[in-house]
Amino acid sequence: xxxxxxxxxxxxxxxxxxxxxxxxxxxxxxxxxxxxxxxxxxxxxxxxxxxxxxxxxxxxxxxxxxxxxxxxxxxxxxxxxxxxx
Numbered sequence: 910x911x912x913x914x915x916x917x918x919x920x921x922x923x924x925x926x927x928x929x930x931x932x933x934x935x936x937x938x939x940x941x942x943x944x945x946x947x948x949x950x951x952x953x954x955x956x957x958x959x960x961x962x963x964x965x966x967x968x969x970x971x972x973x974x975x976x977x978x979x980x981x982x983x984x985x986x987x988x989x990x991x992x993x994x
Contacts, residue, residue, distance in 0.1 A: 911959045915950075915968035918942070922968075924950055926957050 911934065912927040920942055926934040934957050940946035954964070 911957070911964045913954065913959065913964055913966040915966070917969050922946065926954070926959065
């Protein structure tokens with residue numbers, strides 16, 4: 910199982926992948942808040958061995974800033990995106 914945390918921002922997002930034991934897999938990844946950046950994130954996840962059935966993904970819901978990664982990651986079954994209050 911992998912655990913992916915994504916910090917959402919206006920221009921760039923930063924993601925970290927953790928293993929079952931809590932170890933960082935690779936280094937954190939900064940990607941642009943664009944469709945190209947979302948694809949780069951998906952490519953990095955695939956390279957690390959992250960599949961739709963072995964990952965839990967968490968990221969903040971920051972309105973339209975989280976749009977690209979939210980759409981790209983919608984194929985994952987365990988994605989936690991808290992809604993804004």
